[in-house]
Amino acid sequence: MKKILFPTDFSDTANNALVYALKMAENRNATLYVLHAYEMPVISATANPMMIQDVYKTIELGRFENFKDQVPPIRQIAEKHDLGHIPMHFILEEGYLNSILKKIIKDENIDMVVMGTSGLSGFEKKILGSNTANAISTLTVPVLSVPHDAVYKSINAIAFTTVFDHQDDAALTRLLPIAERNNAVIKCLHVSNDGITEASEVAQTWKQKYSGQPVEFHFISSKETEKSIFEFIDKEQIDLIASVTRNRNFFEKIFTSSLTKKLTYHTNIPVLVYHEH
Structure with a gap:
């Protein structure tokens, strides 16, 4: 079974790219690995260590609840495009996106990454959106980058x-x-x-x-x-x-x-x- 990795921040840009990721998974008889990565804020070292631990626990829990809440809308997008049959595996990770991408690609033997590129505000300022540019230049597997304005249609x-x-x-x-x-x-x-x-x-x-x-x-x-x-x-x-x-x-x-x-x-x-x- 092929494996496609789809990093998402649950934005419109990412949800738009999700349709391409699902279609590519259908096309290749693949499982779609849906990844959400987040970074912990830096808390002053002078703060109480117990307080820092509590803050991080709260952030972790909040991130998990948010991620859990986003799973049904992702499944709804799949159903809406008649792609509800595509197997999906959900991953929540803390850390830098590019490092996590590399780790999962290696650990799970991923075949392809599908990513949404920045919206209009980012196009002129950031080439491809920084995350996508990093992925394109440093990952070892093919990367499909989907512009914010792309509308899925059949590939002819x-x-x-x-x-x-x-x-x-x-x-x-x-x-x-x-x-x-x-x-x-x-x-x-x-x-x-x-x-x-x-x-x-x-x-x-x-x-x-x-x-x-x-x-x-x-x-x-x-x-x-x-x-x-x-x-x-x-x-x-x-x-x-x-x-x-x-x-x-x-x-x-x-x-x-x-x-x-x-x-x-x-x-x-x-x-x-x-x-x-």
């Missing part, structure tokens, strides 16, 4: 940005089952002026390897990589963007560039990030 077209190296090859192999279960096509996109074209040997090798699979190849010669990718996303009506983490600059720009104000589509599209190994 996946854009996969590639430079045709072995890291991309490995990621594309892992992306194929997601495409196949959604009856989606993967549109591999190479944007650069490095001379790699459809006629290039590496492109022909990939075409041959993925022959008969739902994979297309697109080549754009341009120095304006992000602009070309954005235009491709709009033109091809992409539902999911996938890439390997080396393209961190792209992920920064996809949420913060002034281009996002000119193009209609991509700020509402989830981004699936694979990690270089």
